[in-house]
Amino acid sequence: MLSHEQNAELTRVGAGTPAGELMRRYWQPVGPAAELTAENPKKKIRVMGEELVLFRDGSGRFGLVEEQCCHRSASLLYGFVEEDGLRCPYHGWKFDCTGKCIEMPFEPKDTRLINHVRQRAYPVRELGGMLWTYMGPGEAPELPRWAQLLRKDGVRRIDVLPLLDCNWLQVMENSCDPCHTYYLHAHTLVLKGKGDMGTYYYRPIEKMHFEIVEEANWVGVRKQRIYGGDEAEEEDGHPVIFPNFLLSPQREHLVMHMRLPVDDTHTQIYRYQFTPTEDGSEVPQPNQVPFQNVPPLRDEYGVYHMNSFASHDAMAWETQGAITDRSRENLGVSDAGIALYRRLLREQIKRVQEGKDPKGLIRDPKLNEYIDIHVSTGQARVARDQKRQSA
Ligand code: FES
Ligand SMILES: [Fe+2]
Structure with a gap:
């Protein structure tokens, strides 16, 4: 038997919760790689309570970013997958697979804002036909080669x-x-x-x-x-x-x-x-x-x-x-x-x-x-x- 508090401690997986922080230390499987195709290169997923968009850019790299754009929060799920990243459908900011902003079409060419903003992103690796992500802090451990x-x-x-x-x-x-x-x-x-x-x-x-x-x-x-x-x-x-x-x-x-x-x-x-x-x-x-x-x-x-x-x-x-x-x-x-x-x-x-x-x-x-x-x-x-x- 567990008290309500003990039960919450072991079950809740959101960021900052005890079990959520533990689970974030391990690589987590987020789906078959074959699910992302040239026709359907992106997919909305929720992992440990976080709303994310998983995508494969035009060069075959995988990205996993927070769904809401860091500009003004529109959903990146409706964005455009391009050769080098995912472009937001609202004002066209483009992010690469690491979450770095690489284009702000309506900002001045010499804008410094582009160096300051970052879309929350998690690394994605493919192994054995599955995609895996690491959502924890610091350096990711090895992705187990079972x-x-x-x-x-x-x-x-x-x-x-x-x-x-x-x-x-x-x-x-x-x-x-x-x-x-x-x-x-x-x-x-x-x-x-x-x-x-x-x-x-x-x-x-x-x-x-x-x-x-x-x-x-x-x-x-x-x-x-x-x-x-x-x-x-x-x-x-x-x-x-x-x-x-x-x-x-x-x-x-x-x-x-x-x-x-x-x-x-x-x-x-x-x-x-x-x-x-x-x-x-x-x-x-x-x-x-x-x-x-x-x-x-x-x-x-x-x-x-x-x-x-x-x-x-x-x-x-x-x-x-x-x-x-x-x-x-x-x-x-x-x-x-x-x-x-x-x-x-x-x-x-x-x-x-x-x-x-x-x-x-x-x-x-x-x-x-x-x-x-x-x-x-x-x-x-x-x-x-x-x-x-x-x-
Ligand atoms: S909300 Fe994404 S570019 Fe404006
Ligand atoms: Fe069973």
């Missing part, structure tokens, strides 16, 4: 899920909650006659136990279901990479769930799917990673379809409330992972408040050449195997 983003022995796809109407922490707490699969996913599917999809998780409860471990190595939480009795089996783990990623094996795919806090009451999930080739052989990689928008998980009346893992989870997360009231909860022993994740979160918030780097940031490029977190054991490996890296 194996899934770099491997060449398979194909990738990005699923953009419908925007969730709930706070990001509900989604992350679920990632540390190994018991939820039994009823929410398996039981639901078996009752719907889709046992083939659900039976894996549908084993006698008394023979099931869970292991939840904090992984200091790469900073995260690994949860694992262990099945006993005749069906003794240790399921692959589902490591949470702190603070807002989950790795999970799904049949032949390896999925990285990336959870972007859009604002306090909305979360965007990108399901980044990597399908390795059976024999481990490398395949030619396309210029861009394809993406698809996942259709709504609810019908026109707002009723959840309950026919997929995604709709089950969305039902659970959204019905908890936009920001669930944790003063009403009653945690049990089986909620150990949730308590563990909250402790991690509190500790990292404190580190940021003390002026330290939170855990999990990588500052040394040598430790960021290729990060392979094994789903089965949760072990992280920093490999320098050039063969497996993309250029």
